[in-house]
Amino acid sequence: MGDQESEERRLTTREAARRLGVKPETVYAYVSRGQLSSRRSPGGRGSTFDAAEVEALARRGRRETRTASGNSPIGTSITLIEEDRHYYRGVDSTALAAHHGYEEVAQWLWTGEMRPGTRFTAHPETLTAAGRAVRALPAPSAMLDRLRVAAIAAAAADPLRFDLAQEAVVGTARDLIATLTDVLPVLGEPEPEDAPVARRLWTRLTARAPGEEWLRVLDAALVLLIDHDLAVSTVAARVAASAQAHPYAVVSAGLGALDGPLHGAASGFAHRMLLDAVERGGGAVVAGHLRAGRRVPGLGHVIYPGEDPRAGMLFRLLEEVPEAAEALHAAREVVATMARHVPLHANVDLALAVLSVAAGMPSEAGETVFAVARTAGWIAHALEEYGEQPMRMRPTGQYRGPRPPQSLPVPVQPT
Structure with a gap:
């Protein structure tokens, strides 16, 4: 009886190949390499394989595949950074910023079509839900806190958020970017809801009137910040998209990763440093940072050996704004x-x-511009990721804890 049960748990060559997802010849290659043991089947025709051993090999193969996938480069056709230049789909981003507005470039990245005069407007129901949620936050809430809450509320108000077809995702993106802009409180004169995003965002960042030179700087900044290859927030967004998360969840993942001192908040440190430099002089501020052993904010980039091309263009545009001269x-x-x-x-x-110091904006203004701009990039990466094999970004952890078996933890007695 025991021998019969043992034979019932053995697989033929064809069954083992099917379980492993390989050809029968590969099964025998596993045997020759010592990865699998075989036994001649009764009657001497063919071989049989232990089912548990085959399943263990299959699990190991799946784990190795996931690890290789998780550690391999993520293919993207959105951004190229090469020789101190920054390109969107092969086009220099500074040239795009010089000739096209934020909405036009975002729409082009999503669809491949450059449509002059493109505008993003918020759906009334989405904006109402987001506004209600944002108003419920404590008064001193940061702008990025408001944007994160707005994205979640907008998702809850959209019953079609799980439609991942390109046309639906693009429509969601346009609505969400407009909502994230319009949900912030107005500080200056309100702009029409069909005005460019840069003009509407300006009124949320400062009470000063938006001169055309200022708006050119802000619109260019939005274009230049749309994407920057696989920054940590973009990786977070792509991981969410690989699980087929809806666009609002993708953007929420990006906003979560953005909320850190080494990423989105970096412009706030530069803002405060520059305020000090305007008052005391750049040399004195640098000396103070070096004496305290602190890095000077706003200098150096891990990717660009030379000047960040985005900074170079914004400086050139700021030279045309008389009010920015001192900063x-x-x-x-x-x-x-x-x-x-x-x-x-x-x-x-x-x-x-x-930009933020000269225009009288708060220190978190740069982070807000960054978040609104990068939303378009996260959506572009989501559209790419939706076309890939789902759940492909699943690296395997290198366990460093105690080896099993371990005893149950000893409960701590109350004192």
């Missing part, structure tokens, strides 16, 4: 002083700081 001079004084010691160049955070 721009202080920023360049910081860069020049630091260059005597270390060849660090300005990055986009310093350029955003010049």
Whole structure:
């Protein structure tokens, strides 16, 4: 009886190949490499294999496949960063920012079509739900807190959020970007709901009137910040998309990763440093940071050996704004002083700081611009990821804890 039960738990070559997802010839290759044992079947025709051993090999193969997938480069056709240049789909981002507005570039990245005059407007129900949720937050809530809550509320108000067809995702993205902009409280004169995003966002960041030169700077900043290859927030967004999460959840994942001192909040540190530099001079501020052993914000970038091309363009546009002269001079004084010691160049955070300081915006303004702009990039990556094999980004952890079996934990007695 025991021998009969043992034979019932054995597989033929064809069955083992099917379980492993390989050809029968590969099964025998596993045997020759010692990865699998075989036994001649009764009558001497063919071989049989232990079912548990085959299943263990199959599990190991699946685990190795997931690990390889998780550690392999993520293919993308959105952004290329090469030789201190920054390209969207092969087109220099600074050229795009010089000739097209934020909405036009975002729509082009999503669909491949450049449509002049593209505008994003919020659906009334979405905006109402988001506004109600944001108003329920404590008064001192940060702008990024409001954006995260708005994204969640907007999702709850959209019964079609699980439609991942390209046309539906693009429609959701347009509505969400408009909602994230319009849900912030207005500080200056309100703009029409069909005005460009840059103009509507300006009134949420400062009470000053939006001159055309200022709006060109803000709109260019939005374009230049749409995407920057696989930054940590973009990786978070793609991981969510790989699980077929809806666009609101993808953006929420990106906003969560953005809310850190080493990513989205970096422009706030540059803003405060620049305020100090305007008051005391760039040389004195740099000296103070070096004496305290602190890094000077707004300088250097892990990707660009030279100047961040996004910063270079924004500085050129800021030169055309008379009100920005003082902050721009202080920023360049910081860069020049630091260059005597270390060849660090300005990055986009310093350029955003010049914009926010000169325009009387709060320190979190740069982070807000970053979040609204990058929403378009997260959606572009989500559209790419929806076309990939789901759940492909599943690395395997390297366990470093105690080896099993371990005893049950001893309960702590109350004192």
